[in-house]
Amino acid sequence: MRWALCLLMCLLMSMPLNAKPPWPAANSSPPAGWTGPVFQPNFDFPTEPPRAERHPWHDIDFRARPEAFLNAVLSYILEGMNTTTWDGRRNTVRQWYHAPWMHEGYKGREFIHGLTRERSSQTGELGPGQTKCYQNWAVAIANPAGAYTYGQVWGNGSALPDPRKSLFMRGTVFAKLLFTQAPASEVPLLKGSPEWEANIHDPSNVYPKGGADPCPNNRGRRFPQKVRLLQFDVAVRHNASESETGWIFGTFVYDGRIAGDIPWAKLKPVGLVWGNDPELTDAAAAAGAKPKESIVLSDFGLGRHFGRGGRMNGPIDSQHSACLSCHSTAQYQSIARMIPTAGASEKDVLCWFRNLPHGTAFGFGADSGHACGSSPATGVVSTDTSLQLAVGLKNYAHATGAHLPTGAEAVSANMRDVEAQRAAGALENWRQLSVDQRAMALERAAIDRGLLTQPIHRGDPDLTSDHFKNSEGGTQGPDG
Numbered sequence: 040m041r042w043a044l045c046l047l048m049c050l051l052m053s054m055p056l057n058a059k060p061p062w063p064a065a066n067s068s069p070p071a072g073w074t075g076p077v078f079q080p081n082f083d084f085p086t087e088p089p090r091a092e093r094h095p096w097h098d099i100d101f102r103a104r105p106e107a108f109l110n111a112v113l114s115y116i117l118e119g120m121n122t123t124t125w126d127g128r129r130n131t132v133r134q135w136y137h138a139p140w141m142h143e144g145y146k147g148r149e150f151i152h153g154l155t156r157e158r159s160s161q162t163g164e165l166g167p168g169q170t171k172c173y174q175n176w177a178v179a180i181a182n183p184a185g186a187y188t189y190g191q192v193w194g195n196g197s198a199l200p201d202p203r204k205s206l207f208m209r210g211t212v213f214a215k216l217l218f219t220q221a222p223a224s225e226v227p228l229l230k231g232s233p234e235w236e237a238n239i240h241d242p243s244n245v246y247p248k249g250g251a252d253p254c255p256n257n258r259g260r261r262f263p264q265k266v267r268l269l270q271f272d273v274a275v276r277h278n279a280s281e282s283e284t285g286w287i288f289g290t291f292v293y294d295g296r297i298a299g300d301i302p303w304a305k306l307k308p309v310g311l312v313w314g315n316d317p318e319l320t321d322a323a324a325a326a327g328a329k330p331k332e333s334i335v336l337s338d339f340g341l342g343r344h345f346g347r348g349g350r351m352n353g354p355i356d357s358q359h360s361a362c363l364s365c366h367s368t369a370q371y372q373s374i375a376r377m378i379p380t381a382g383a384s385e386k387d388v389l390c391w392f393r394n395l396p397h398g399t400a401f402g403f404g405a406d407s408g409h410a411c412g413s414s415p416a417t418g419v420v421s422t423d424t425s426l427q428l429a430v431g432l433k434n435y436a437h438a439t440g441a442h443l444p445t446g447a448e449a450v451s452a453n454m455r456d457v458e459a460q461r462a463a464g465a466l467e468n469w470r471q472l473s474v475d476q477r478a479m480a481l482e483r484a485a486i487d488r489g490l491l492t493q494p495i496h497r498g499d500p501d502l503t504s505d506h507f508k509n510s511e512g513g514t515q516g517p518d519g
């Protein structure tokens with residue numbers, strides 16, 4: 040065992056400095072004889088903050104002209120992109136990147152397009168014609184500003200990741216393409232929608248007979264099947280003086296009922312959200328109160344609110360939550376549920392709808408005897424709404440057994456070496472386990488630890504690239 044660890048360490052130490060990061064691309068390799076596309080993640084993160092850029096949404100008031108704001112963000116994402124492959128490395132205008140460590144577990148990245156399993160859509164959720172529960176799968180990409188922070192957090196794979204570096208600069212943009220297995224014959228919105236092949240779960244396993252959950256996330260065998268684009272999410276790190284959280288989340292739905300040949304012109308905005316409406320209770324919403332920090336433009340004829348209390352959210356997402364609420368739980372360690380506990384009091388539900396300034400950790404949710412926002416003695420650090428950072432870091436820590444630094448502790452350099460060695464050993468053991476064993480181990484991971492009282496606010500009211508050490512004075516645009 041000891042010599043094996045030594046061998047591994049020697050191998051790691053002899054890796055050339057410019058070696059590709061050792062993070063796996065997907066949950067499994069393509070089967071022998073596979074001739075289709077194979078997902079190639081872009082983990083080649085910029086090591087310098089990108090130079091100033093004037094973004095097309097800069098002059099658009101998102102409250103007054105939400106549709107124009109969202110369309111400007113969408114056009115920026117589509118610029119130079121091959122919309123068949125979505126290969127961000129080959130984009131001729133700017134590169135797009137992927138978050139590491141999303142391969143683990145039964146929801147982990149599949150090998151064809153790097154899709155991860157999302158919440159399934161229950162019968163009827165996507166319209167009256169939908170006859171059964173369908174799987175949804177998605178892939179997210181980050182622009183150079185976002186990828187710079189990925190690189191700060193993850194390094195090049197030769198040392199422990201550092202969650203404390205997860206703060207995104209203004210001008211960061213994420214996009215997420217969500218695909219459904221539902222067919223156009225049942226969901227008219229999907230007519231002519233861009234189709235991908237993806238290595239997803241056996242659909243016959245999705246509906247176990249007699250189970251309590253009519254639409255569970257099964258974990259059966261995977262094989263290549265067709266999925267169709269339905270939802271397109273965006274998140275923009277905006278000016279914190281205009282949006283308390285520092286972020287604007289927006290989403291589009293593919294509407295195949297629109298005439299025309301270009302599918303990407305059929306993405307129509309659902310709306311955008313810049314705050315959680317911290318005082319809007321379920322009872323008030325039921326009595327007709329409307330959110331003031333969300334703008335919803337359309338329900339696409341589906342006849343339902345997509346988000347809790349009418350807050351902005353997408354048709355694929357959970358109606359018990361909303362974009363910004365779920366994303367406010369992004370932290371290391373992942374100690375809070377993403378969605379309020381079912382049956383929680385109005386006061387406890389509102390714990391999930393606080394407007395946390397960007398960089399403020401969510402802490403514990405108001406459940407399991409914890410006070411809303413309290414933190415464990417081991418500390419907790421916000422990943423600045425990035426759930427891919429939160430999920431990736433959680434996967435990494437569980438897989439390797441490493442304790443990653445949080446705001447509450449400073450890890451000395453010498454301790455970091457010890458941890459890195461332990462992590463390398465644990466990673467090797469982990470590799471020996473089957474995919475199913477790994478998934479079970481990740482899920483079993485416990486989340487109760489001690490208590491602190493205050494969320495840690497590392498947030499700077501408005502972080503720009505000036506705050507990043509290699510910035511040479513350039514700012515990420517004058518942009519709000």
Ligand code: HEC
Binds near residue numbers: 155356424
């Ligand atoms: C109930 C929880 C939940 C809701 C609601 C939700 N998301 Fe997410 N989102 C996630 C999770 C978990 C991930 C990371 C895992 C993944 O991508 O599969 C994620 C990832 C993303 C990413 C990739 C960037 C990142 O790391 O955070 C974007 C962009 C995104 N979501 C946008 C949205 C938008 C826009 C909405 C509303 C229309 C939304 N999300 C609603 C849970 C949620």
